[in-house]
Amino acid sequence: MVGADNQRLREDFLLETLFEKDRLNLVYTHIDRMIVGGAIPAEAALEISDGAAVGTEGFFDAREMGIANLGGAGVVEVDGQRFEVANRDVVYVGRGTKAVTLSSLAADEPAHFYMNSVPAGVDLPSVLITKAQSKPVTMGDEARANKRTLRMYIHPEVSPSCLLLMGITQLAPGSIWNTEPPHVHERRMEAYLYFDLAPEDRVMHFMGEPSEVRALSVANLQGVLSPAWSIHMGAGTGPYAFVWGMTGENQAYNDVTPVAIVDLR
Ligand SMILES: O=C(O)C(=O)C[C@H](O)C(=O)CO
Ligand SMILES: [Zn+2]
Numbered sequence: 493m494v495g496a497d498n499q500r501l502r503e504d505f506l507l508e509t510l511f512e513k514d515r516l517n518l519v520y521t522h523i524d525r526m527i528v529g530g531a532i533p534a535e536a537a538l539e540i541s542d543g544a545a546v547g548t549e550g551f552f553d554a555r556e557m558g559i560a561n562l563g564g565a566g567v568v569e570v571d572g573q574r575f576e577v578a579n580r581d582v583v584y585v586g587r588g589t590k591a592v593t594l595s596s597l598a599a600d601e602p603a604h605f606y607m608n609s610v611p612a613g614v615d616l617p618s619v620l621i622t623k624a625q626s627k628p629v630t631m632g633d634e635a636r637a638n639k640r641t642l643r644m645y646i647h648p649e650v651s652p653s654c655l656l657l658m659g660i661t662q663l664a665p666g667s668i669w670n671t672e673p674p675h676v677h678e679r680r681m682e683a684y685l686y687f688d689l690a691p692e693d694r695v696m697h698f699m700g701e702p703s704e705v706r707a708l709s710v711a712n713l714q715g716v717l718s719p720a721w722s723i724h725m726g727a728g729t730g731p732y733a734f735v736w737g738m739t740g741e742n743q744a745y746n747d748v749t750p751v752a753i754v755d756l757r
Pocket of ligand 1: 631640642661670671672677682724736745748
């Protein structure tokens, strides 16, 4: 990626249009085969079942998925099992599922479903993980403008998966910096989805090898991909939260190589 200009970086690593009313958008990233998606089912339900794009009969024949609701109350139906999903609840969908249907309880305040799906080697039961069931960890320091609460949802300590990890980080009022210290993790890729950011604000998201840092200006409900070689950290011009999703062969959250701020170039 050395030499890539801003436009090339945006094309390869920024997911600008994931959320559109009454559409299901799924992006096959080819970074550790993670599929990143968004759906706003307002007037009609949206279904995920066909596997043509992933080369299997059914979408979930060889995949698991995490679905986070970032909007109004919604319903995720997994093979007839109905989960009512409030704002910041997450549904884990296990491999072997035949069909997932996404809908909203109210069309004028529709659910915003954000999805991460990765290859899985085992069938696990599909479950709802509410915000109250997630595991919070508070990090950072108000005086350094990086205080935040990270909530683990799909994680060995909360709710198991095959390889997927998923959680939500909320910045504390007045804090702007996420993911300090920045780090890389050779054994996992990561995708961020910034949300609850005002339309006039942006998160300046930093990516790249620690010796070649670049910035992407990211708007509300846009995603950024972070291959194993890239740092991922950001500073918002206003309040925000983000969903982080990871896949790789090591699920230990602290399996990271921190990079000192003074070593970034
Ligand atoms: O603000 C943070 O710190 C994070 O949310 C970090 C991410 O979860 C991450 O990068 C995990 O590897
Ligand atoms: Zn990370």
